[in-house]
Amino acid sequence: MYTYKLDDNKARYIAASSAWLEELLPRSQVAGGRFSLDKIRVKVGGKVILHTHKEEEQAYLITKGRARIRIGDEEMEEVSANTVVYIPIGVENEMWNIGDEELEYFTFTYWLK
Numbered sequence: 001m002y003t004y005k006l007d008d009n010k011a012r013y014i015a016a017s018s019a020w021l022e023e024l025l026p027r028s029q030v031a032g033g034r035f036s037l038d039k040i041r042v043k044v045g046g047k048v049i050l051h052t053h054k055e056e057e058q059a060y061l062i063t064k065g066r067a068r069i070r071i072g073d074e075e076m077e078e079v080s081a082n083t084v085v086y087i088p089i090g091v092e093n094e095m096w097n098i099g100d101e102e103l104e105y106f107t108f109t110y111w112l113k
Helices: none
Strands: 012-014 019-025 035-042 047-051 056-064 066-071 077-080 083-087 093-097 103-111
Touching: 035 047, 066 083, 066 103, 077 083
Parallel strands: none
Antiparallel strands: 012 019, 019 035, 035 103, 047 093, 056 083, 056 103, 066 077, 066 093
16 A cells, blocks of 8 residues: 655755646556656746656646646647646647646656556
8 A cells, every 4th residue: 555645845846847746656656657646836937848748648637726738739728726637648738827826736647658
């Protein structure tokens, strides 16, 4: 059995994205290592830099704040709390915190390998 209690003090800061990442369920704890769960917090005005995941797909559950997100060639869309966002494998994506509070979301990742 694996359990984890949320603790913002365990988050590591990612300067390039002005964000904190807290690893809640690491791949190493999942049979087959194909799933992980993280909590992300982005500073007001912060940006998750443009990036691509070549071996995994993700779903975000926005729990606090507002953001503008771009996925691939799609137009930017505004998202807020209680919104789920799907990021396909191999598609560029980036996100900006456009709210007046910290943006918080959970990232569910499925790894191909």
